Amino acid sequence: MNILICYASTEGQTRKIAQFCAGQLIAKGHSVEVISAGDADELDLGVFDAAILAGSVHLGRIQSELGDFARTHAAVLNGMATLYLQVSLARAGEEETDMAELAAIASRFCADSGWTPGAIHQIAGAFRFTQYDFFKAWAMRWIASRKGQEIDLQGDTEYTDWAELAQILSDWP
Numbered sequence: 001m002n003i004l005i006c007y008a009s010t011e012g013q014t015r016k017i018a019q020f021c022a023g024q025l026i027a028k029g030h031s032v033e034v035i036s037a038g039d040a041d042e043l044d045l046g047v048f049d050a051a052i053l054a055g056s057v058h059l060g061r062i063q064s065e066l067g068d069f070a071r072t073h074a075a076v077l078n079g080m081a082t083l084y085l086q087v088s089l090a091r092a093g094e095e096e097t098d099m100a101e102l103a104a105i106a107s108r109f110c111a112d113s114g115w116t117p118g119a120i121h122q123i124a125g126a127f128r129f130t131q132y133d134f135f136k137a138w139a140m141r142w143i144a145s146r147k148g149q150e151i152d153l154q155g156d157t158e159y160t161d162w163a164e165l166a167q168i169l170s171d172w173p
């Protein structure tokens with residue numbers, strides 16, 4: 001199959017996740033194109049059989065360029081096998097209120113675009129102190145301390161469960 005992976009990533013973890021998904025699908029014999037939503041204006045979706053859209057949560061919202069992409073191509077996406085991967089730090093924990101909030105963010109994203117994914121998966125992201133400016137680093141330090149998480153304030157701390165992601169893709173599309 002010819003598969004599209006379109007992603008939006010602010011600090012880089014969702015890009016890494018998109019590339020991992022591509023590797024898994026290529027290993028299964030599929031042909032895969034990975035593209036950032038910001039570069040996808042000219043893309044012809046007619047050549048693809050299936051698509052993964054992936055974006056990350058920042059202050060309760062997904063990147064607007066991924067929303068624009070989903071809205072523009074909703075009719076075509078709704079006619080093929082699709083997955084929506086929503087990357088966040090809340091998913092790294094177990095709190096029920098956080099999971100409900102993530103589900104609400106995904107519902108809002110899909111309702112706003114008119115796209116109905118075949119499946120939605122919440123994926124744990126990463127702290128990326130190597131990518132944060134002063135203010136982001138300050139805010140993320142506060143979030144980490146509130147959650148009682150031990151993190152590397154100079155480096156990156158990854159929570160993405162690669163085995164779980166491989167399992168999700170094992171029988172998709």
Ligand SMILES: Cc1cc2nc3c(=O)[nH]c(=O)nc-3n(C[C@H](O)[C@H](O)[C@H](O)COP(=O)(O)O)c2cc1C
Nearest residue numbers: 009010011012013014056059060088089090125126
């Ligand atoms: C400024 C900022 C705001 C964030 N807001 C949220 C949030 O509201 N909920 C959440 O679960 N994670 C939040 N995160 C964590 C990101 O979703 C997480 O770091 C993710 O891995 C980012 O993916 P990316 O590197 O592809 O952008 C936030 C991160 C930053 C830097």
